[in-house]
Amino acid sequence: MSKQRRKLAPEGSKQLSLFDTVVAIHYETIAKPRKVEAGSFNLGQRLRNLLSEGLKQCQLSRWEVAAKMSELLGVEITKTRLDSWTAESKEAHRFPAEYLPAFCKVTGYIEPLRVMAELVDCYLLESKEALLADLGKIDQIKRDLSRREKEIRQFLRAMEGDAE
Numbered sequence: 246m247s248k249q250r251r252k253l254a255p256e257g258s259k260q261l262s263l264f265d266t267v268v269a270i271h272y273e274t275i276a277k278p279r280k281v282e283a284g285s286f287n288l289g290q291r292l293r294n295l296l297s298e299g300l301k302q303c304q305l306s307r308w309e310v311a312a313k314m315s316e317l318l319g320v321e322i323t324k325t326r327l328d329s330w331t332a333e334s335k336e337a338h339r340f341p342a343e344y345l346p347a348f349c350k351v352t353g354y355i356e357p358l359r360v361m362a363e364l365v366d367c368y369l370l371e372s373k374e375a376l377l378a379d380l381g382k383i384d385q386i387k388r389d390l391s392r393r394e395k396e397i398r399q400f401l402r403a404m405e406g407d408a409e
Contacts, residue, residue: 260332290333292340292357297331299354310351317347 300307307324314322322344329338349355359369363387370378 288360289336289339291360293331293333295354295357295360296327296340296348299348299352299356300327300331302354303352305351310348313343313351314347317350318344320344 281406282365300310305313307327311322326338329335330340332338342395343355345361349358355369355371362369
C-alpha cells in the first residue's frame with residue numbers, strides 16, 4: 246500500500262510562495278509607508294531589554310557568553326561589561342554595534358538584528374528562509390522567462406504567417 250503525496254499548492258494555484266509573500270509585504274510597506282515618529286530610532290532601552298532577553302534565553306552563563314564573545318572579537322569582554330550593557334541604571338554604558346554579530350552568534354538570539362533591520366524596512370531571514378526565498382526568486386525568473394519565450398515564439402509564428 247503506497248501513500249499518495251498531496252501537493253500543498255497545485256499548479257495554477259493562487260497560493261503565494263515565500264518569495265511572493267515577502268514581496269507582497271514589502272510592497273505594502275512601500276505603498277503605505279509607516280510614519281516614523283520622532284525618537285523611534287533611539288534604541289537604547291529597547292536594545293538593553295533585547296540583550297537581557299537574549300542572555301536569559303541562552304543556555305550559557307554570562308561568563309561563558311563573555312568568554313566566547315571575547316574569542317570571536319579578539320577583544321576582552323567581561324561579565325561585568327555585559328552586566329553594564331544590560332543594566333537600566335547604566336545608561337552611559339552603550340553596547341557597541343560591532344559586537345552585535347558576536348553576541349547573536351554566541352547566544353543564538355537574533356532578535357536585536359531583526360529589530361534593527363525592520364527599522365529600515367528590511368527583513369532578516371535565517372539560513373533556510375533565505376534559501377527558500379532564493380528558490381522563490383528563481384521560480385519567478387523561470388516563469389518570467391517562460392512567458393517571454395512564449396511571446397517571442399508567437400511573434401515568430403505571426404511573422405512566418407505574414408511572409409506566406
